[in-house]
Amino acid sequence: MTGPDDTRQFVLNLSCDDKPGIVAAITTELASIGGNIEESNQFRDPVMNRFFMRIAFWAPMRLTADDIDRALRPVVDRYEMRIALGDSARRPKIVVMVSKFDHAMQHLLYQIRVGWLDAEVAAIVSNHEDSRADAEREGIPYHCWKVTRDNKAEQEARLLELVKDSGADLVVLARYMQVLSDGLSKRLYGKVINIHHSFLPSFKGAKPYHQAYERGVKLIGATAHYVTPDLDEGPIIEQETVRVTHAMSADDFVAEGRDVESRVLAHAVKAHLERRVMLNGHKTVVFSK
CATH class of the missing domain: 3.40.50.170 (Formyl transferase, N-terminal domain)
Structure with a gap:
């Protein structure tokens, strides 16, 4: 998948204890930095009460992974999330x-x-x-x-x-x-x-x-x-x-x-x-x- 020429794709993985408002909080922060979500998957483990999410999104080219991490940090800290952010432009x-x-x-x-x-x-x-x-x-x-x-x-x-x-x-x-x-x-x-x-x-x-x-x-x-x-x-x-x-x-x-x-x-x-x-x-x- 490709996005607009002035964007780059990232993939965000997160997990935390399941609580109300997680999806709204994280997607709101992504929208505030100009992120456009292409794919979103989520799962709640009812036994462990853990929430898992993967979001593939396009962000303005000027933003680095560190910029995005800083923007998400308040939400990450609030929900005590474990996150991993990957730049899809980098070939593994x-x-x-x-x-x-x-x-x-x-x-x-x-x-x-x-x-x-x-x-x-x-x-x-x-x-x-x-x-x-x-x-x-x-x-x-x-x-x-x-x-x-x-x-x-x-x-x-x-x-x-x-x-x-x-x-x-x-x-x-x-x-x-x-x-x-x-x-x-x-x-x-x-x-x-x-x-x-x-x-x-x-x-x-x-x-x-x-x-x-x-x-x-x-x-x-x-x-x-x-x-x-x-x-x-x-x-x-x-x-x-x-x-x-x-x-x-x-x-x-x-x-x-x-x-x-x-x-x-x-x-x-x-x-x-x-x-x-x-x-x-x-x-x-x-x-x-």
């Missing part, structure tokens, strides 16, 4: 991490190439050399960092440095088959998305499709979630299932799973980069378009 950057199975990474690169996913891949990190040629073909810096028990802390420190130096907004684990340490998971909480090749919370850990095959399930799926210190327990962003039958082999399950993993991860990354995902304790609020 991601670091993609992958091991040997690169289907999810390839799908991300394709969706970026065709313009469906608006992002810049700042780097690809792997513990194998398999994807180097693909990265070089796309002009993306490639880092092959072997991970062992002895050098894990050192390699994670290099990753943190890469994220900082590149200005990456998100780290995407596109079938990266290494478990991040508790310390790193905490440092990057809400900024690392993993694709798990199972419909969580079922079949956690290794070889979930083989577990599903042995149980004779009729649906398999994939789950994109934020990474936390608790393995495969992070807040879920996106899930999808596909039907399977008794006549299919474990390899057929894996093949079907590759397709659904790629789609689910791409949708989760898109939602995050468009600021449509808000954390709500162990859950997420995901606003659709």
